[in-house]
Amino acid sequence: MKILYFAWVRQRIGLAEEEVSPPAEVRDVAGLVAWLATRGPGHATAFADPRQVRAAVNQDFAPPDAPVAPGDEVAFFPPVTGG
């Protein structure tokens, strides 16, 4: 599974992207967040308040209960501020 990070989520984690293989019990975005938060202090800081982090699965915005599967591209970022 390819994970991408943007804006302050990327800065706190210190990575723009990483390839991960979460355990089988990780089935949705919320589960993935909980698992990623255990990967290191940067990850823990970035995901300390999951309500401040938004997600996209395969380049579509996705809610916390959206399913994730091996091979997906999942991105995490703050609420968007374009325009």
Add this chain to the structure above:
Amino acid sequence: MDAVTPLVRVQEAGFDLAAETARLSEGRVDVGGIASFVGVCRGDDGLSALVLEHYPGMTERALTKIAAEACARWPLTGCTVIHRVGRILPGEGIVLVLTASAHRAAALESCAFLIDWLKTGAPFWKREEFTGGGSRWVEAKASDDAASARWQLGR
């Protein structure tokens, strides 16, 4: 009327309002009005630059989807969305939205719809840099969510 293909671009370079406007009416006589919105970088509170980050691929997809939605809701003859990324200085344009139609209401309403929607519906993030050093990420505004939500009512 042929189906409209919106022009969507995400680029570091600036844009030319006059040239982009001319593009929407050149070679045709069915355009009655062209509405435009140019978002400009303000230099408030010692801001020296805005740095725009995006999600390559998803950003273009999201903008194309929003532009297609505008073309489906209003009878447009043309639609252009150009959003800059990278470092933008005070006074420079950030985003350009143009909508063309036979009549003004469709052009004006769809232009407002597009700018409201792209603020909340496309993956861009702004970081503010200040004179004398220091920077901070811009926080999303509840007022932007409200502005985009109003388009879900009616119509």
